[in-house]
């Protein structure tokens with residue numbers, strides 16, 4: 001043991017002495033001489049290439065950053081790492097410290113990475129700049145594999161990591177243009193905290209994942225890589241919450257478009273064409289901002305004096321967005337009244353999925369109770385579940401009651417009081433119930449042209465998920 005240590009110490013001293021006393025030019029020459037007799041091959045990836053940023057360098061940094069921490073426990077791994085965080089990303093980023101090495105195994109081939117950095121001074125010993133580069137060393141017979149598989153793998157992985165870690169931004173319109181200062185979305189709603197009935201949550205997530213993994217599929221069928229969703233249902237049923245959950249799930253920016261802030265069809269077209277890739281364009285309450293009546297009635301223009309956007313302008317702008325420029329874009333309309341929207345806006349190819357969000361059911365109540373109160377059972381549950389299936393109460397109203405106290409019993413009693421008052425209101429005013437107030441039959445999702453099979457089903461009449469466009473692709477590895 002002692003002799004091993006002394007050999008190591010001697011070797012370290014020799015290496016330090018060699019580095020300190022032998023000029024760099026001679027060291028480089030000696031190394032290139034030694035390499036001539038070895039079967040090792042080295043690729044040098046510098047930070048800049050042809051006078052601009054080298055994307056492979058950036059991708060390598062991202063890629064190795066995700067590997068170094070998990071690899072740091074392995075034998076022979078670097079003993080020093082760098083750590084940092086910028087405003088634009090959610091997580092810390094780790095990296096190799098200068099002159100550190102790490103071995104990555106890809107398809108069983110060991111690939112050795114070394115990170116280098118040098119400070120350059122000009123002749124007056126004044127201006128300093130840093131040059132940084134990676135060296136990737138491997139056996140010569142793997143050159144083709146590294147070129148055709150490993151480097152593309154690094155670039156793809158780095159892109160996915162970057163997309164996953166970036167902050168989601170929220171863009172709004174200012175003076176008919178997207179505001180230059182988008183804010184971090186920072187919305188806590190996720191698919192874990194969103195309460196949805198039946199399989200709807202799973203179906204939506206699967207649809208989003210198929211979309212995001214479907215680049216090749218869209219290319220194959222010659223369709224632009226975009227998808228449209230219509231979210232409809234009564235107020236407080238989670239339409240905005242679902243959009244936030246979608247953005248957080250995909251790490252897509254949100255572009256929120258209020259049509260009443262747009263003065264002309266040409267401005268609208270400009271806005272829709274200037275939405276960035278990997279984003280969700282949201283047009284909320286579409287029935288309120290533009291009177292999108294059935295064109296059979298002959299009304300194709302906005303009927304509110306302050307709204308300049310016409311229905312045909314909106315259709316053209318959406319078709320422009322859907323037919324050209326950019327990738328990975330989602331467009332979402334929300335409305336409380338699906339029947340008020342011109343069917344042309346909702347047809348397949350414009351809105352691929354119609355998702356109805358509706359009043360609370362026993363299932364959504366239980367999800368909310370688990371989220372807000374941290375309980376999965378209580379002796380008041382059965383009473384609540386029974387009444388909630390009979391009346392219309394939005395998840396927002398249920399959530400409001402569950403937030404009133406930290407004591408579950410107090411919250412559940414408050415909720416029962418609300419449910420009972422709604423039930424007696426519905427009994428005393430049955431004619432209002434028909435208008436969609438509090439009767440079970442009006443859970444809010446029935447509308448002309450909706451998926452009546454689903455909406456008639458006894459257990460899931462609150463929610464329908466209707467595919468109107470081509471089904472999402474099945475991605476096979």
Ligand SMILES: Nc1ncnc2c1ncn2[C@@H]1O[C@H](COP(=O)(O)OP(=O)(O)OP(=O)(O)O)[C@@H](O)[C@H]1O
Pocket residue numbers: 193194195196233234235236237238239240241242336395396397399
């Ligand atoms: N399905 C749900 N799951 C969890 N929380 C919900 C759900 N629906 C509503 N909420 C709660 O109610 C609040 C209001 O809901 P949200 O704004 O998403 O409803 P909305 O359908 O978009 O309403 P509106 O039609 O009035 O815009 C949310 O911030 C959230 O706290």
